[in-house]
Amino acid sequence: SSCKAFIDRFIKNVSSENIKYGVTANTIQLGYFDGGMTYRIPDEYLGAIKESIGLKRFGKIEELVSTIDYFVNNEYVTGVNLKIDGNL
Secondary structure, eight states, X not given: OHHHHHHHHHHHHHHHHHGGGTOOOOEEEEOOBSSGGGGGSOXXXXXXXXXXXXXXXXXXXXXXXXXXXXXXXXXXXXXXXXXXXXXX
8 A cells, every 4th residue: 555655656756857858657556457467366266356346347458558548648647646447
């Protein structure tokens, strides 16, 4: 919890210091996505994890890519910590 708070504040400071140079800084807090290390979770836990997510599914990689694309293509958004987790 304190690490997340540090990163959130750090990104706000980095954003404030560097926006005058046209540099934006944002973070994304990820939930479970259908890819990567999620494939290493034993099958007996997958159902319980999905049930704990509001949408009852893992995020799609395309959803993550569109979020990153939004940050990259919108310089007015800076200093933001966006949580994408399906209401975990």
